[in-house]
Amino acid sequence: xxxxxxxxxxxxxxxxxxxxxxxxxxxxxxxxxxxxxxxxxxxxxxxxxxxxxxxxxxxxxxxxxxxxxxxxxxxxxxxxxxxxxxxxxxxxxxxxxxxxxxxxx
Numbered sequence: 001x002x003x004x005x006x007x008x009x010x011x012x013x014x015x016x017x018x019x020x021x022x023x024x025x026x027x028x029x030x031x032x033x034x035x036x037x038x039x040x041x042x043x044x045x046x047x048x049x050x051x052x053x054x055x056x057x058x059x060x061x062x063x064x065x066x067x068x069x070x071x072x073x074x075x076x077x078x079x080x081x082x083x084x085x086x087x088x089x090x091x092x093x094x095x096x097x098x099x100x101x102x103x104x105x
Contacts, residue, residue: 009063013059
């Protein structure tokens with residue numbers, strides 16, 4: 001479950017990063033015709049792009065920190081109650097094994 005979450009999170013963050021790069025490239029390639037409106041629009045776009053990049057950096061940092069905290073909490077719980085962790089893992093293994101064996105038929 002956590003591997004799937006990590007993979008999906010990585011793909012989503014990569015997609016957002018690529019969109020931001022594409023938007024920045026589009027901004028740099030925009031033709032400036034010299035009118036006040038185009039200059040104002042270009043400045044507004046640049047401001048929004050900077051804001052989006054900053055929010056992306058904050059989001060990425062937050063997600064990484066929450067993932068680390070969840071892993072640390074799980075590690076602490078397993079060390080505090082190892083027999084319960086083994087029992088839970090065994091039950092989950094049995095359920096997954098039973099599900100796989102029934103689906104394979």
